[in-house]
Amino acid sequence: MSVEPEASPPGSATGAPEIFGRPKVTDAVTDFVQMTVDYVRQETGDVVQEKVVRPTQKAGLAVAFALGSAMVLAMGIAFISVAALMFLASFIGWVSALFAVGGVLVLGSSVLAFLKMRSIQR
Numbered sequence: 001m002s003v004e005p006e007a008s009p010p011g012s013a014t015g016a017p018e019i020f021g022r023p024k025v026t027d028a029v030t031d032f033v034q035m036t037v038d039y040v041r042q043e044t045g046d047v048v049q050e051k052v053v054r055p056t057q058k059a060g061l062a063v064a065f066a067l068g069s070a071m072v073l074a075m076g077i078a079f080i081s082v083a084a085l086m087f088l089a090s091f092i093g094w095v096s097a098l099f100a101v102g103g104v105l106v107l108g109s110s111v112l113a114f115l116k117m118r119s120i121q122r
Helices: 025-092 094-121
Strands: none
Touching: 025 094
């Protein structure tokens, strides 16, 4: 035989006895505090989701795509530099070709760094 647990009286959260058909004051206060805590957690969770999590996810995606783009760009520049080096080496020699390609790369990176620093300072 299975024995079923006794059901708590209606209107009582903890099963405490009711006074004149009403729950005890402590039960009402406990229910009110729990309801308030649940409401604050729900609203805080929505605000955090909207104001923190979504913008952070968008920023993370932007950074990931930027890193991927930078890596592909770096590989492209490396291949073009090697091709230019080999092409120039056949005309002006390896040493001069190395200086020419290296100088163009250093000059280009210096100009980009200068422009970036200038835009940051504004």
